[in-house]
Amino acid sequence: MAANRRPIILAAAVATAVTLGASALALPALAADGEKAAPPKLELKNGTLDWGLKESFRKYVAGIAHGTIEATDGAKQAEGNGVFTFTEGKGTYDPGPAHAMNTAFKGSLRFVSKAHTFDIKIADVKVRTEGKAGAIQADVTLNGATQNDIDLAKLDLSTVRPGQGEGGAMVFKDIPTTLTADGAKAFNGMYAAGEKLDPATLTVTPGGPVTEEPTVAPTEPTKTPKPTVDPTEPTKSPKPTADPTEPTAKPTSGTEQPADKIAEGSLSWGLKQTFRKYISSGGSISVAGGAKKVSSGYTFPYAKADVDADAKKIDASFGGSVRFLYKAHGLDMKFGDLKVQADGAKGTLLVDVTTPQGTKNDVKFATLDLSKVSYAAKDGVVRFDKVPATLTEAGAQQFVNRGTRPYEPGEKLDPVTLALGGDLPSDGGQAGNAPIADSGTTGSGSVGGGGSVGGGSADTGDTGSLASTGASVPSTALLGTAGVAMAAGAAAVVVARRKRGGPETA
Incomplete structure (x- = not known):
């Protein structure tokens, strides 16, 4: 029962939010009619993501690195070098067994330090969750080189209880976040994968069912006349049986098989x-x-x-x-x-x-x-x-x-x-x-x-x-002499890192 507690709470929160913020819409996942049809996805709108990345990093950029921080394109930063807010979030919520949520936000951040030679831009921020886990995804440009749609941080939702905000919004407050391996590269190697980052708060408002997806399926039956061509050539029906043999041949191509089995x-x-x-x-x-x-x-x-x-x-x-x-x-x-x-x-x-x-x-x-x-x-x-x-x-x-x-x-x-x-x-x-x-x-x-x-x-x-x-x-x-050259432009970085035995305050 404990393992299922989290999805039940999430579904209940969505049901309450939909009831209050979207008229009398009943959440299909909770229908009591005994129907087993897959419930439709729900639209998510008016979303915000409040996340500071890492407080010590913000202090480092604005302090000893003598750098600048810019929040643009819909992103905002709180006064006093505070946390960032990404706005106009839109996405979907799947009330099925996975309880998956995907939301995209507007806004970009840029961290620049000429003294310490780095230029980091974070844009196209997205949040995806499934069950008790999730990730913050973004496009990251480091000194001119861009990596698209990398998982910047992992989300741990195991202890987060969804609350209720204005207008029937769902609020997931203070979600623990940790740096990924790709995220470590995004920070110019100043932090290691697994490093604890600032907690994130996700706010989304459920809307009506997403109707775009079901409309795609009916377009395919219009192509049903094409199969009528195949019956006219019954002698060619054995040929499709040759195709299935090809997929079976690929997995058995001896040397590629170990790659499929590589788990360690x-x-x-x-x-x-x-x-x-x-x-x-x-x-x-x-x-x-x-x-x-x-x-x-x-x-x-x-x-x-x-x-x-x-x-x-x-x-x-x-x-x-x-x-x-x-x-x-x-x-x-x-x-x-x-x-x-x-x-x-x-x-x-x-x-x-x-x-x-x-x-x-x-x-x-x-x-x-x-x-x-x-x-x-x-x-x-x-x-x-x-x-x-x-x-x-x-x-x-x-x-x-x-x-x-x-x-x-x-x-x-x-x-x-x-x-x-x-x-x-x-x-x-x-x-x-x-x-x-x-x-x-x-x-x-x-x-x-x-x-x-x-x-x-x-x-x-x-x-x-x-x-x-x-x-x-x-x-x-x-x-x-190596020390003189290395220390000339970044002695402050080394000192800051040494305070904690790592890059915490770098």
């Missing part, structure tokens, strides 16, 4: 062991969004994948992120939204790289040597184990500061292990590199035990240069 996956990668040791000598390493620290580096959770074993192609995406922070040297880098694109014996590892200067999406960070892998599933799992990875020119450029880069293209990186299937082993497909001291703490996890890079390392035999990079410049100089 994992990517294991450590970037570069010596780089992790360097950061741990005086900085910190943190993971977010489902990524985990393991002895060999980090594992990243499965997002989605397409597998075609016959063609030897894989396109797989993984969530989570890992952040390398070295306060003394001004280094702040985050790697997230990892993708593996495999084609025969070659592959590419793509990464979103975020620094205080901004985010570079889909950087072709490393090339993968797939000459010894098998695309065939074994026990339902496609697995690439300890694939050699090599730094690309684009990857090396991510470390460049003042014309100097500690890593050159062709540098050997930690191997990559990929696992995709319906039932992964308990290790999640992590690579089996030797354990390392990767505590992510300062001092105690230092190279050479001294807490400084120049202290040397028994592991690498290094006496002052960045371990195994091949660079002759001391690491303190390299990453010290």
Whole structure:
């Protein structure tokens, strides 16, 4: 009974709203005549969405980022850098078992900071709900690149009781919202997926039944004379039986079938062991969004994948992120939204790289040597184990500061292990590199035990240069100049993030 309480409350609220605000219209879903015909959808009108996105983000834009916030095209912002209101909402409500609601609003928002180099626009906002869940959808433009109709935030309606507003309106107040993976990209990587956002309040007024949809069906019977042509050629009737065989053939095309069964996956990668040791000598390493620290580096959770074993192609995406922070040297880098694109014996590892200067999406960070892998599933799992990875020119450029880069293209990186299937082993497909001291703490996890890079390392035999990079410049100089360049335009962002150990107040 408890599981059904929420839809019953919603249906009752709609019934009350319709009775008060739309004359004597009876809600078909609640008719007591015993009729089992599907109730028609109801029109929703005069809707508003009150949502502040994230209060700390608004304060950051108007404060230390020295930016501007604009609400236009029907959107409004409350005084004192308050919440936003999207207006003129129109949509439909389905009183059937799903209790689905879809509403589109007018209004757009724009957040601009020249000092911190971002320009974010949010427009074409929609809200959809079904049962106890839902999402706020929008078109998001980040620094000129637009993503249409992404789920910006998830809605949790499990504890929300619909109230009644003016004119028979339904009011869903203070709906909890959380940031999605696509939403995290929209915020320029300043927040991780799952981050708590401001609560949202949805107000809609039910109208009459939607009559447009039933009028579409009667137009089809006008085409009934066409089937009379088929009986004139009875000899051709066996041909339609050939068509059904084609759909059955597609699912059985051996190698695409594993893609249909992929429900789990994992990517294991450590970037570069010596780089992790360097950061741990005086900085910190943190993971977010489902990524985990393991002895060999980090594992990243499965997002989605397409597998075609016959063609030897894989396109797989993984969530989570890992952040390398070295306060003394001004280094702040985050790697997230990892993708593996495999084609025969070659592959590419793509990464979103975020620094205080901004985010570079889909950087072709490393090339993968797939000459010894098998695309065939074994026990339902496609697995690439300890694939050699090599730094690309684009990857090396991510470390460049003042014309100097500690890593050159062709540098050997930690191997990559990929696992995709319906039932992964308990290790999640992590690579089996030797354990390392990767505590992510300062001092105690230092190279050479001294807490400084120049202290040397028994592991690498290094006496002052960045371990195994091949660079002759001391690491303190390299990453010290990196800090000057990174901190110049966005020191305030780093400080704000550090207050909470993440991007909460960034």
